[in-house]
Amino acid sequence: xxxxxxxxxxxxxxxxxxxxxxxxxxxxxxxxxxxxxxxxxxxxxxxxxxxxxxxxxxxxxxxxxxxxxxxxxxxxxxxxxxxxxxxxxxxxxxxxxxxxxxxxxxxxxxxxxxxxxxxxxxxxxxxxxxxxxxxxxxxxxxxxxxxxxxxxxxxxxxxxxxxxxxxxxxxxxxxxxxxxxxxxxxxxxxxxxxxxxxxxxxxxxxxxxxxxxxxxxxxxxxxxxxxxxxxxxxxxxxxxxxxxxxxxxxxxxxxxxxxxxxxxxxxxxxx
Amino acid sequence: xxxxxxxxxxxxxxxxxxxxxxxxxxxxxxxxxxxxxxxxxxxxxxxxxxxxxxxxxxxxxxxxxxxxxxxxxxxxxxxxxxxxxxxxxxxxxxxxxxxxxxxxxxxxxxxxxxxxxxxxxxxxxxxxxxxxxxxxxxxxxxxxxxxxxxxxxxxxxxxxxxxxxxxxxxxxxxxxxxxxxxxxxxxxxxxxxxxxxxxxxxxxxxxxxxxxxxxxx
Numbered sequence: 001x002x003x004x005x006x007x008x009x010x011x012x013x014x015x016x017x018x019x020x021x022x023x024x025x026x027x028x029x030x031x032x033x034x035x036x037x038x039x040x041x042x043x044x045x046x047x048x049x050x051x052x053x054x055x056x057x058x059x060x061x062x063x064x065x066x067x068x069x070x071x072x073x074x075x076x077x078x079x080x081x082x083x084x085x086x087x088x089x090x091x092x093x094x095x096x097x098x099x100x101x102x103x104x105x106x107x108x109x110x111x112x113x114x115x116x117x118x119x120x121x122x123x124x125x126x127x128x129x130x131x132x133x134x135x136x137x138x139x140x141x142x143x144x145x146x147x148x149x150x151x152x153x154x155x156x157x158x159x160x161x162x163x164x165x166x167x168x169x170x171x172x173x174x175x176x177x178x179x180x181x182x183x184x185x186x187x188x189x190x191x192x193x194x195x196x197x198x199x200x201x202x203x204x205x206x207x208x209x210x211x212x213x214x215x216x217x218x219x220x221x222x223x224x225x226x227x228x229x230x231x232x233x234x235x236x237x238x239x240x241x242x243x244x245x246x247x248x249x250x251x252x253x254x255x256x257x258x259x260x261x262x263x264x265x266x267x268x269x270x271x
Numbered sequence: 272x273x274x275x276x277x278x279x280x281x282x283x284x285x286x287x288x289x290x291x292x293x294x295x296x297x298x299x300x301x302x303x304x305x306x307x308x309x310x311x312x313x314x315x316x317x318x319x320x321x322x323x324x325x326x327x328x329x330x331x332x333x334x335x336x337x338x339x340x341x342x343x344x345x346x347x348x349x350x351x352x353x354x355x356x357x358x359x360x361x362x363x364x365x366x367x368x369x370x371x372x373x374x375x376x377x378x379x380x381x382x383x384x385x386x387x388x389x390x391x392x393x394x395x396x397x398x399x400x401x402x403x404x405x406x407x408x409x410x411x412x413x414x415x416x417x418x419x420x421x422x423x424x425x426x427x428x429x430x431x432x433x434x435x436x437x438x439x440x441x442x443x444x445x446x447x448x449x450x451x452x453x454x455x456x457x458x459x460x461x462x463x464x465x466x467x468x469x470x471x472x473x474x475x476x477x478x479x480x481x482x483x484x485x486x487x488x
Contacts, residue, residue, distance in 0.1 A: 124392075150391050153409045157390030200409065200427075202388055 002110040006135035010151030012122030015179035020119040021224035026242035028083035032114040038088035039131035040121035047087040051222025061089040064101030094127035137173040144192040175206035182211040207241030210255035277308040310338030442475040
């Protein structure tokens, strides 16, 4: 029986889709069977970030409405055989999803995969609450700045009340993933530092992903950073986060502002 | 709550007394549902209909009848109520003055202890007494208590104590970063709080209709 993981945040643009793709790849590379599911109906992005946008035939809404069967909609990644994608519809919107339909899809996916990673849309309405509804675990993506932290806090409150697990009196395991961390700006006081974020949110830290140009490059290439540039700092941070999701203890590295000696000598390598 | 009228024979006299009462307490029956207790009289169906009509003319709306066999009267009359509380059988001349209302129950003071932080967007409303939070209250969250509020953590949201006219309620927190503090309706926002009271343990109380915030230890 697989685990259902929701990647959510409340705030938009903090790195949910990027993190869903990067974590999905890292888990699949470690030997797990993984499906990443795009819940952002109408504004789909996961297919772009995964580089599968030219292969989409059927989507989550088609499956929920019974127009297509699940195997017809699932797209296998060309680079990693244990990684699959269930894209969202671009022409419909979130009202096309029904709770029962989503429950059926999640149940079927759970039976086939070790990890079902649900990429949540931003916000707190139907799309976001449906994405989290059947989750066992949650990764709350947060930028170290005040509006993102407050929105993440709101989402944490919803994870404790609007999920099936919460309604049964159980808990969804929650983790914070800090993204776009810029050590120099934190030092100057322009961004919150890690301790401030954790003090406010009071949830265990899964990982710290540094701000990096590699991320944008990866999205444009349709190649999640953990495939495209595995030696880069963000890729290594995502791999460490994936290990922690599986219960491994990996020492947390806080990205620093100073470049290491090797980086200085050889400069940044192109992918 | 329905009011019970217990007519007595001769009905005409009883109606005259009712008129006297209505004159001295006009508007008493306005909007008030009335139950007619016919246990003390023996009236035919048409006589009851007459009484109901007479009462209607006086602005008294009879919603039901009690004190008789349910099958006694036909559907043209107000229904016979069964299973209700027995009316006060007041055989006195005046209609029963005591309304059949239960006295308002006294709320025993109680307290609420919350062991989780209060997240943004959550609203805790507890008018019955004190609220204690073992954790922080996030920005965008609110706590409304009838009694005092005790926060063993940072207060970053709103805390409103003494919500049921209790000016002696207080607010305590380990780290004051509150957006708004209020006691018994008197409030102060973050803007009007001294900078040296922010980020510290504070106690808040009401003195002469004015909120006092003081640092603790």
